[in-house]
Every structure is written in C-alpha cells, then in structure tokens.
Amino acid sequence: MDNGTPFDWTQARAFLATVEAGSLSQAAKVLGLTQPTLSRQVAGLEAALGVVLFERVGRSLVLTETGRDLLDHVRDMGAAAERIALAAAGQSQALEGRVTISASDAMAVHVLTPLLPALQEIAPGIEVEVLAANRISDLQRREADIAIRHLRPVEPELIGRQVGTWRARLYAARSYLDRRGRPETVAELAQHAILGFAPVDRLLATLVAEGLPVTRRNVRHMTDNGLVLAEMMQQGLGIGVAPEPFAQRIPGLDLVLPDWPGIPVPLWLVAHREVQTSRRMRIVVDFLAEALARI
Amino acid sequence: MDNGTPFDWTQARAFLATVEAGSLSQAAKVLGLTQPTLSRQVAGLEAALGVVLFERVGRSLVLTETGRDLLDHVRDMGAAAERIALAAAGQSQALEGRVTISASDAMAVHVLTPLLPALQEIAPGIEVEVLAANRISDLQRREADIAIRHLRPVEPELIGRQVGTWRARLYAARSYLDRRGRPETVAELAQHAILGFAPVDRLLATLVAEGLPVTRRNVRHMTDNGLVLAEMMQQGLGIGVAPEPFAQRIPGLDLVLPDWPGIPVPLWLVAHREVQTSRRMRIVVDFLAEALARI
DNA sequence: TTTCTGTTATGCATATTTGCATGGATAACG
DNA sequence: CGTTATCCATGCAAATATGCATAACAGAAA
Numbered sequence: 001m002d003n004g005t006p007f008d009w010t011q012a013r014a015f016l017a018t019v020e021a022g023s024l025s026q027a028a029k030v031l032g033l034t035q036p037t038l039s040r041q042v043a044g045l046e047a048a049l050g051v052v053l054f055e056r057v058g059r060s061l062v063l064t065e066t067g068r069d070l071l072d073h074v075r076d077m078g079a080a081a082e083r084i085a086l087a088a089a090g091q092s093q094a095l096e097g098r099v100t101i102s103a104s105d106a107m108a109v110h111v112l113t114p115l116l117p118a119l120q121e122i123a124p125g126i127e128v129e130v131l132a133a134n135r136i137s138d139l140q141r142r143e144a145d146i147a148i149r150h151l152r153p154v155e156p157e158l159i160g161r162q163v164g165t166w167r168a169r170l171y172a173a174r175s176y177l178d179r180r181g182r183p184e185t186v187a188e189l190a191q192h193a194i195l196g197f198a199p200v201d202r203l204l205a206t207l208v209a210e211g212l213p214v215t216r217r218n219v220r221h222m223t224d225n226g227l228v229l230a231e232m233m234q235q236g237l238g239i240g241v242a243p244e245p246f247a248q249r250i251p252g253l254d255l256v257l258p259d260w261p262g263i264p265v266p267l268w269l270v271a272h273r274e275v276q277t278s279r280r281m282r283i284v285v286d287f288l289a290e291a292l293a294r295i
Numbered sequence: 296m297d298n299g300t301p302f303d304w305t306q307a308r309a310f311l312a313t314v315e316a317g318s319l320s321q322a323a324k325v326l327g328l329t330q331p332t333l334s335r336q337v338a339g340l341e342a343a344l345g346v347v348l349f350e351r352v353g354r355s356l357v358l359t360e361t362g363r364d365l366l367d368h369v370r371d372m373g374a375a376a377e378r379i380a381l382a383a384a385g386q387s388q389a390l391e392g393r394v395t396i397s398a399s400d401a402m403a404v405h406v407l408t409p410l411l412p413a414l415q416e417i418a419p420g421i422e423v424e425v426l427a428a429n430r431i432s433d434l435q436r437r438e439a440d441i442a443i444r445h446l447r448p449v450e451p452e453l454i455g456r457q458v459g460t461w462r463a464r465l466y467a468a469r470s471y472l473d474r475r476g477r478p479e480t481v482a483e484l485a486q487h488a489i490l491g492f493a494p495v496d497r498l499l500a501t502l503v504a505e506g507l508p509v510t511r512r513n514v515r516h517m518t519d520n521g522l523v524l525a526e527m528m529q530q531g532l533g534i535g536v537a538p539e540p541f542a543q544r545i546p547g548l549d550l551v552l553p554d555w556p557g558i559p560v561p562l563w564l565v566a567h568r569e570v571q572t573s574r575r576m577r578i579v580v581d582f583l584a585e586a587l588a589r590i
Numbered sequence: 591t592t593t594c595t596g597t598t599a600t601g602c603a604t605a606t607t608t609g610c611a612t613g614g615a616t617a618a619c620g
Numbered sequence: 621c622g623t624t625a626t627c628c629a630t631g632c633a634a635a636t637a638t639g640c641a642t643a644a645c646a647g648a649a650a
Contacts, residue, residue: 006376006380007376007379007380007383008305009304009305009307009308009372009376010303010304010305012304012376012379013304023596023597023598024597024598025596025597025598033638033639034638034639034640035597035598035599036598036599036600036638036639036640037637037638037639039598039599039600040599040637040638041637043599049379049380049383049384049386049387050383050384050387050389050392051383051386051387056598056599060596060597060598060646061597061598066383066386069382069386070379070382070383070386073375073376073378073379073382074375074379076371076374076375076378077304077372077375077376077379079371080368080369080371080372080375081301081302081304081307081368081372083368083371084302084307084344084365084368084369084372085301085302085344087364087365087368088302088344088345088346088361088365089344089345091344091346091361091364091365092344092345092346094345097345318626318627318628319627319628320626320627320628328608328609329608329609329610330627330628330629331608331609331610331628331629331630332607332608332609334628334629334630335607335608335629335630338629351628351629352616355616355617355626355627355628356627356628
C-alpha cells in the first residue's frame with residue numbers, strides 16, 4: 001500500500017540484484033545474503049510500493065510490466081551507488097585497503113604476480129587482488145581499480161598512461177622445429193602450423209598486415225587463454241605469437257625468424273579518473289608504471 | 296576500509312537525509328528514525344567507504360570536501376529513488392491507499408474539505424491527506440499527488456487541466472462599511488484600507504493593472520494566510536480581495552463595488568504525468584474536476 | 591516414470607539493528 | 621557569567637531482520 005513512508009533503499013538494491021542476477025538465489029550470492037532474505041526484501045518492496053514486481057511463475061520469477069517500468073529508475077539508483085563507491089575509493093587517503101588489478105592471464109602470471117613481493121615491501125598495508133581475465137574489465141563499475149591493457153582507453157572517464165611497448169614475435173618449441181624444420185624466410189611460414197590466440201580472425205588480420213603469409217588453414221589449434229597457448233607451444237603444436245617478456249619466461253622455446261621485426265604491443269596502465277586521486281591507488285599505479293617500464 | 300562488499304544503501308539515504316536536513320536529529324525526524332540510529336548509519340557509511348564525510352565540529356556537523364564530492368552522486372541516488380516511488384504510485388492499480396492533495400489554506404478549508412464526504416462515498420478505500428500550504432507543493436518530489444493551483448503548470452512532467460475560472464472581487468464587513476463609508480466608484484478606493492494578501496507587491500500590481508487606484512499606503516494589514524485574511528475582513532479591518540466562492544462562505548461580508556468586474560482566477564488541477572495512470576489517482580482527479588467545475 | 595537440480599516460500603532460533611535514556615559539549619541568550 | 625536549548629555519541633534492553641533448515645514445486649534428464 002501507499003503510506004507516507006518512503007520505501008527502504010535496501011529493498012531497491014535487492015530488487016535490482018534480483019533482476020540482474022536472474023533469480024533470488026543468485027542475487028543472494030552476489031550480495032552476500034541468503035535467498036530467504038532477498039525473497040522477503042523483494043516482497044517488502046512490493047508491499048511498500050503497492051505494486052507487483054515479479055510474476056511467480058513456476059520455478060522462477062519474471063518481471064511484470066510494472067516491474068519493467070520501475071527498473072529503469074532502479075538501475076539509475078544502482079549506477080549512482082556505483083559512482084559513490086568509485087568516488088569514495090578515489091577520496092580514500094588511507095594506505096590500508098584493497099586494490100584490484102586486472103590483467104590478461106599471461107600478464108597476471110608472468111608479470112604481475114612476480115612484482116607483488118616488491119609492492120608488498122613498499123606498501124605493506126595494501127591488499128592486492130589480481131583479476132586474471134582476458135576480457136576487458138569494467139573499470140567504471142569497479143570490477144577492478146587498475147587495469148593493464150594493450151590499448152589506449154577510449155572512455156573519457158578513464159585515464160591511461162603508456163608504460164612501454166613490447167614486441168610480439170614468433171616462438172616454437174625445439175621439438176616442433178626439429179620435426180617440421182626451422183623456417184628461414186617469412187614465406188616458409190605458409191607451410192607451418194600457427195597457434196591461434198582468440199579471436200583468431202583478428203590475429204590473422206594482424207599477421208597478414210605484418211606481411212606473414214598465413215591463413216585460417218594454418219591454424220589448427222586455438223585458445224582464448226594465454227597460458228594454454230604457452231602450453232601448446234611447449235607441446236610442440238606449432239609456432240605461436242607471444243610478446244618477448246612472456247616467451248623468455250617459458251622454457252624450451254626458440255625464437256623463430258629472428259630477423260622479422262615482430263608486432264609492437266603497447267602497454268597501458270589504466271585507471272578511472274576518480275580513483276587516481278586516491279593515495280593508495282597512486283602508489284600502486286606508480287609502482288606498476290615504473291616496474292613495467294623496466295621489463 | 297575498502298573491502299569487496301559494497302556499502303549499505305540505507306546508509307546512503309541516511310547520509311543524504313542528514314545533509315538535506317542539516318543535522319542528524321532533524322534527519323531522524325524526516326526519516327521517522329531516531330538520532331542515534333542516523334548517527335550510527337552515517338558512521339557506518341564512513342567506515343564502509345573509508346572516508347570521512349562530516350567534520351564533527353562543536354555541536355553540529357559540517358560536510359568535508361570528500362563528503363561534498365560524494366554528495367552529487369548521493370543526490371542522484373535520491374532522485375532515482377523518488378522516481379521509483381513516483382512511478383510506483385502511478386502503476387498502482389489498487390483502489391485502497393493514500394492520496395495527498397495540496398491546496399491553499401482557504402481552498403482546503405472552504406472547498407476541498409467540504410467535498411471529502413462525497414469522495415468518501417465514491418471511493419471508501421481511499422485515504423485522503425490534505426496538505427494545506429500556500430507555497431506551491433513539489434509534485435515532482437511527491438510532497439503531494441494532486442495539487443489545486445491557480446496557474447497552468449510549466450513543468451513538462453506535470454499535467455494540468457483547467458476546471459473553471461473564479462472571479463476575485465472586493466468584500467468588506469458591514470461594520471467597516473458603516474464606519475468608513477461604502478465606496479460607490481473605483482476612484483474612492485484610494486481613501487480605503489485594503490487588506491493585503493502576501494506577497495503584497497504582486498497583489499498591488501494586479502489591482503493596479505485592473506484599474507484600482509491603490510498603493511502600498513492603502514495596505515495597513517497583510518498576511519500570507521487566506522484564513523487570517525478572512526478573519527481580518529470579518530473584524531472590519533478593511534476591504535479585501537477574495538474569490539466569490541470563498542467570500543460567500545464567510546458570514547457578514549458585503550460585496551463592494553458590484554459593478555467592478557473582478558479579477559479572473561483560473562482554477563487548475565495538477566498532477567504528475569506518472570501518477571495519472573494510477574486508478575486511485577484518476578478517480579480523485581476526475582471527482583475533483585467535476586466537483587470544482589460545479590462550484 | 592523416477593530422479594535430480596534449481597527455484598521460491600515459511601517456521602524458528604539467533605544476530606543485528608534500533609530506540610530509549612543518558613552524558614558531554616557547544617553556541618546563543620538573558 | 622550562568623542558563624538554556626540543541627546537538628552528537630554511547631550503554632543497554634527490546635524490536636527487527638537475518639540465516640538455517642525445510643517444504644513445495646517445476647523442469648530436465650535418465
């Protein structure tokens with residue numbers, strides 16, 4: 001019913017989480033609550049607003065027309081809440097606290113993690129969470145505070161600084177080269193197995209643009225995971241494209257076609273504009289910038 | 296501290312209310328909570344975000360720089376919450392529930408309240424709250440659901456329908472007219488005491504535009520309250536300007552200068568676009584529109 | 591059909607939050 | 621300079637919300 005008292009904002013968050021997660025149970029996991037609690041909070045919101053938000057059909061909930069109408073505004077509320085958290089993170093001048101860094105899996109394993117002891121030394125109060133994901137994390141929604149990427153960020157809210165440029169070159173295991181021969185010219189690559197890093201089409205386009213005579217037929221094995229790619233190379237499944245710093249850390253790989261210049265891979269350190277003002281974030285960003293430039 | 300868990304939205308509302316009310320104590324009244332609760336919720340938000348929002352200086356709180364930075368986003372959250380309540384009110388198809396109607400004090404006493412029995416008859420489940428205030432209620436923030444005004448609403452979100460035009464004319468108590476004489480021409484008004492309805496300047500401007508020879512010197516008594524104005528007229532303090540339907544309900548008043556045509560006072564019924572879709576609101580609006588047109 | 595998985599709703603013991611009462615402190619005022 | 625009014629913080633009992641366990645149910649798979 002509609003009494004004078006406005007509704008409980010916690011219930012609005014419960015509603016939003018339920019819609020976004022698709023069910024009360026999953027929303028409960030996201031929010032760190034339990035399904036009965038969410039059930040009651042959503043029911044409470046319905047009572048407070050005097051409307052029916054979900055149709056309880058069978059095993060799951062489906063939004064009613066009314067629920068859909070309200071959803072836009074609830075999303076606005078959620079977006080504002082995210083901005084609050086983001087701005088607060090930027091304002092926080094405490095040196096203790098968590099910093100989440102996202103990077104590709106290979107980057108996380110081969111570069112980021114080895115740097116953590118030194119960071120721990122500099123700032124013992126900072127807890128670091130490493131988010132190893134190849135998809136680009138959403139810094140705006142604060143899935144991560146800082147990201148290591150290979151592209152300049154396009155969003156105006158994100159600040160990026162280029163901290164270096166790596167070169168991706170061709171590598172293969174000795175076992176593969178012994179079996180299939182060691183290519184001496186770029187043209188010979190047409191006869192070789194290329195290990196693909198997803199998305200394959202983009203990889204091929206890049207290689208062709210660099211003058212390598214490879215097509216989709218050269219690609220027998222592919223993956224979206226840099227560590228799997230490394231393992232494929234070690235297993236002698238073909239010739240892979242990898243940035244030098246990665247390849248040097250993988251034992252048993254030989255550089256193929258040393259005269260080929262390779263593909264430049266820019267290295268960007270990206271953070272949301274708001275969080276840049278945080279002392280904690282600054283320390284981590286500065287540390288990473290310096291460390292990555294030295295690699 | 297900055298742990299992974301996002302903050303409690305209830306705490307954000309506590310913060311917003313505290314800023315808008317100016318103190319924890321007053322915010323508690325607004326939210327229907329107590330000061331200690333607000334105190335702890337705000338402290339909890341500060342802890343959750345890892346920032347200091349208020350400087351506890353002396354007896355009161357002042358926003359810190361950080362607090363001011365976050366405030367914009369918190370206001371956004373609050374605005375979204377208001378839109379949720381508004382849209383929900385519009386979606387509610389229940390015939391039970393509260394409808395808040397705002398009107399000027401005189402309108403509330405002389406027109407609105409006498410209509411309530413008939414409305415009760417038509418829709419027994421509807422609770423009506425009458426907001427008698429001369430300042431224009433903020434329908435966007437849902438201080439009221441429906442407003443009776445004398446102006447067409449300019450905000451595009453508000454829908455208004457003109458339900459009639461009253462004429463405001465000159466009235467005075469017999470005691471006054473016996474003492475000071477009964478003016479027969481407009482020109483004689485210059486020698487009479489005019490009772491002012493605040494803001495006086497606007498009233499005078501209107502009267503002068505209608506050809507009445509009155510200045511600020513004619514106004515000895517003034518008020519911002521229509522009921523007080525009526526009492527002034529009854530006490531014989533001067534000649535007042537009042538809409539016919541009001542004056543007719545006030546005993547002991549005589550119409551002055553019956554030939555003067557009076558000032559047209561348009562009558563508007565205004566509601567927010569969103570709430571117009573509510574069955575409950577529609578019933579009340581339709582009832583009022585018909586009843587007001589008949590007066 | 592039966593089983594299994596994933597869903598929401600409800601009873602009950604437990605945690606947490608809230609309100610009341612109080613203390614301490616500050617600014618305004620006579 | 622004392623008095624008063626107003627404000628915020630904290631201890632403690634009561635009210636409230638939460639989590640656990642469980643029931644009921646629907647759909648997919650065996």
